[in-house]
Amino acid sequence: MLPLELREVSFAINGRTLIDRVSADIGAGPRTIILGPNGAGKSVLMRLCHGLLQPSAGTIVWRGAGGGKGGRQAMVFQRPVMLRRSAFANVVYGLKLTGISASERALRARDVLDAVGLAGVAERPARMLSGGEQQRLALARAWALGPEVLFLDEPTANLDPGAMRDVESIIGAIHATGTKIIMSTHNLGQARRLGDEILFLSGGRLVERAPVDGFFRAPTSREANAFIREELP
């Protein structure tokens, strides 16, 4: 379904413009980090790309094959919503909606739970798991769908350092299986560790786009410069 093409995308609600004429082509391959301070519009941009919100102006188009409704994309949220059932059943639930056969569902669910290190708690109620475990379960639930593109909205913002490491290594593993990673964060270290390219947002505008090395070595925009030096513009 990639590349994803954004043309002059704006999003406004109640008279406030949250995303302001963003244009970008996001292709397969490199891990794309959407970086910016709180309120820059990172989450809104991800939701627009994922289709949870409709742009007020501009277009968002999947240019590649299978880019229609049936395109396989998934999203992991900052605070995952766990259904009141077991961890295993949470993964199966997502698969069920895609119409995969019951035996295949169970097989895949066991695989991904194993891959994120939750095989031991598969039968535990999802809501009784720790915050870190719940986020790993959310990753497993998304991963099981075999998405071509995975959106991650500040997936470690509520986690302690240990849980954050676990989540980061799972994201790496998902990327290694060929899934395109598009992740928002305001954590500079995480952007360096996980990113290949940076889309820097500020005030709803795409201010700068650069490979990670170049971005952190020599940001060209004043806003990115200030953000990296951890000053608010």
Added chain:
Amino acid sequence: MNDLSRAFAQAFDLIGALDAKLVEIVTLSLEVSLAAVAIAAVVGFPLGAALAVGRFRGRQSIIVLLNALMGLPPVVVGLVVYLLLSRAGPLGDFGILFTPGAMIIAQAVLVTPIIAALSRQTIEDAWVEYQEQLRSLGANRLAAALTLLWDTRFSLVTVMLAGFGRAAAEVGAVMIVGGNIDGVTRVMTTAIALETSKGDLPLALGLGIILVGLVIVVNAAANLVREAALRRHG
């Protein structure tokens, strides 16, 4: 004070003796009210879920109406069901007026708006929390409604209890459509009304104590189940 203590004494005598008449009345009361709540749940839960996640014209008006119908006067419901079921009424051919079936219908009409309105609120609150996640996973509104019904199941138990409390406590509707016929349609509330008007206050109070006790027992049992399930499922 004297009446009250005699009432308690009589109530415990009746319970202790497992008086056949009393058992019959209590059983019928439970049967009628539980059946009515079951029917109301079958209608009210899907209606509540549809209103919670649906987006259609007139939705807001239906919600306002439904909330208002929670306060439906039992005697009015009884009267309308009576007119429908009476010999000359449109449903007269079924011949179920003055049977427990008519009482179940009347109470179901009374309880359905309560279950629909309260479940709508419960499910809509959950929808706010779940919406993005469910849509992201590809759930359409029907799938989302079914998911939310299941995920709010513990809260919906409380909703059913509210309905049961209403059904078990009302007297107007069952009196009109049931007729308070001894051994056929006499339930606790109509028996209490009758004994009071006959002047047998201790018996009426005794029945009242049993009724309140029953409602407490049903609520306590449901609460135990709910608490245990919540501990298990989070």
